[in-house]
Amino acid sequence: MSAEIHDPLEGFDTAIHAPNRLRVCALLDAAGEAEFGLVQKQLALSASALSKHVTVLMDAGHVEQRKAVRDTRQRVWLRLPRRGRDAYQGRLAALRAIVGPSDPAL
Template identity: 70%
Template sequence: MTRSTTAIDGFDAVIHAPQRLRICALLDAVTQIEFSLVQEQLGVSASVLSKHVSVLMDAGYVEQHKAVRDTRQRVWLKLTAAGRTAYRGHVAALHAIVDQAQE
């Protein structure tokens, strides 16, 4: 297997969209995070974030659960095991693509 094939194998078009890549990066660093904190970090509206999270959930990469905190309903997000593997594989593929271009 060549390096270019290896890089392409890990590339994930679902994760590659800039906002979804940022969401995965945030989720990879934590066990779980509140939806509103992700929204704040990305600087996007709740509806934009919700659409990207839905794509990631449909792919099986993100799970959400709702819980009451401070008498308010909160939504928490976390990467699934498959999501963490896909995200890290995608990052490795990007590194391989960049490294190959610099050779």
């Protein structure tokens, strides 16, 4: 009987690799959808830095945006579509595989 070797980097998505992009995905995974300004504030990023990270995630199909006018200002909401959620969950699984079990009793 042969033991199957699991590659811990299998779920490693380079679009999500950068720490701030991983943080964007984590926030959107928890929130479902969030306004750009709220994401910016929560992650303590400049608008231009956040915009660059969101563009990379959007180009990879991991984040979608919705624009609407509210209080005479255009607002942008961000969300993770299924592809983004799956990529984020795969990234978390890869990190867990790299660091091992979190239960100290194991």
